[in-house]
Amino acid sequence: MSILNKEYELYVSVKPVRREIRVLGIESTSHTFGVGIVEYSGGRVKFLANAYSQYKPTSGGIHPRESFLHHVNNAPSVLRKALELAKLGIKEVDAIAVAVGPGLGPCLRVGASLARFLSAYYGKPIVAVNHAVAHIEIGKLVSGFVDPVIVYVSGGNTMILVQKNKKYRVMGETLDIPLGNLLDTFAREAGIAPPYVVEGKHAVDICAEWSREYIALPYTVKGCDLSFSGLLTAALKIARETRGDKEKLGTVCRSLRETAFNMLVEVTERTLMLTSKNSILLVGGVASNTELRRKFEYIAEHYGVGFYGTPPEIAGDNGLMIAYTGLLHYLYGLIKEPNSVFIKQRHRLDEEEYPWLP
């Protein structure tokens, strides 16, 4: 079931606007080049288009230059497809939003250049969006949660957040590698990837089904912070000793996944107890993992709080979330001139205030 053409109530109150506002969002922080379009009218947000093209390495991980070339080659067709889906001409768009970071420099530049061009050539205001904030904002919109405990897990981030005084506040985060990176690196080094994802299932999840056993692996939780690098090293060491034994490798995958997810769930629980929020929102690329969702459903039920995990379409990187977050910026007048928009590879989400936050 597609989320396109669905409408969502905008939870923030802004002064009424007389006509529809349409924002086009461009995402190019990592392996995905995406363009999304949203429409706002009468206090409701409608998703008009979500087009994308993904760079899939044939060997190894994401090579920034290869990903950059992919984006350059695919940008025009993805943009055209998004406009076609929305049945719009670029002139009917009110603003251009672009993810300026955090991400890979060469990749970010593709999106930023395209956005600056569209903005300057067609005379549209431009909005600079933080990629991480966009993941969270679209999750909040679709779930209807206004003030949840936010768990953001992807290939580049692992964070537990809450909102306070118009800022995102990081309660806990990874001290070294993110959860998605742990799974990808393990899969690659153990020889079960690429492809990293087959029919919506990660290589580690597929491998985990080869066994029913568990072994103990390092479990590192420091307060609300996490550390996955020791777990990765230990799991790889054992994986190398399996020498192609499918069942033994399956045991390692199963234990790696179980250990990493338990760590994440534990710090989420702790944050939930510390902050007494009444819902949990799971966003980011790893949010579509069914095993992780199952664990979160357990604790949500145990504590009697709401849980929502963003569906795959908007969990991974996409242009729609940039467009929607761009819309929020636009409604609050946070617009820029094209010559003042720069990419920012290191762009933490807890540095700035966002006026729509509680």
Add this chain to the structure above:
Amino acid sequence: MATIEGRNTILLSRGAEAEVYLVDFFGLRAVMKKRISKKYRAKLFDEVFIRNRTRVEARILSELYEAGLIVPSVLFVDEENGVLIVEYIEGVRASESFEKFDLGKATSISRRIGGFAARMHSLGIYHGDYTLANVLLRESEVYVIDFGLSGYSSDVEEYAIDLHLMVRSIKASRPLDAEVLIKAMLDEYGSHYRGDYREVINRMKEISVRGRYIDREVRKSIMRERYIA
């Protein structure tokens, strides 16, 4: 267990990991910490987890107590069921009262917190969740509680994390005089830590810039010291 789960059992708090009860332990007022089994964990992990954490917590508490540090004394341990019973300390959590004290009293508490950490680390033990929420104040005594995440290590990294967490906690509680309080804590730490305390302090600074997407220049300026020195 029959003697413990009697009429006088009162639930004190329900944490993420355990339930804490005020109990009557053979006529003594005591605190019972019962670790809860989690459905989301695979059975094997759950059992190992509960057993290990209970065992380590009990062992470390008794070791610190014997070394003369101010912690509640251990009365009873049941590893299989994840039950730990310790002495009841009737005090207030520093996280609730710290911001209300005058600067003199807050400074004196910070100093004791620093001294406690130094003596604990000198025994090769780290706390793992060293924040104001785990400091209990009873009259002039400063108790440190909840060793659920503690462990043994000779790595300064673990010690530095304790200090890092406490610094963050003090900053959050009293942002205006945090600087004075943190200095008091670290000075006291320096005069009681058995090894080279500057190593721990430097590592602590490094940890604070270790999160992801921190400004490169800020990080470089702090990390440089480690590699050049």
